[in-house]
Amino acid sequence: MLLLLTLPTLVTGCKSGATPPSGSHHTQETCNSEAVSNLVGKTATPELLEQAKHQSGANTARIIGPDDVVTLEYDSRRLNLNTGAGMTIERVSCG
Numbered sequence: 001m002l003l004l005l006t007l008p009t010l011v012t013g014c015k016s017g018a019t020p021p022s023g024s025h026h027t028q029e030t031c032n033s034e035a036v037s038n039l040v041g042k043t044a045t046p047e048l049l050e051q052a053k054h055q056s057g058a059n060t061a062r063i064i065g066p067d068d069v070v071t072l073e074y075d076s077r078r079l080n081l082n083t084g085a086g087m088t089i090e091r092v093s094c095g
Contacts, residue, residue, distance in 0.1 A: 030076045031058030031094040044087045
């Protein structure tokens, strides 16, 4: 029940434009997942992840498998490559 009450707050927090704290050393504030949307259907590799990170303008990137546990913090500067069982990229997103 508590989760249902806090879910709208969590979703609202993800929608807001996250900005780095003042004094942050990051120059890039967001990533652009649309720039690498063509990767859907390809096999995720460390080399492809690095290329996607640069093409999207992200500061960090990660490959997320179907059973991987991930943290819930939102980072507008992080690229996520969500994969299926065979490491095939099924979704590309930032956050």
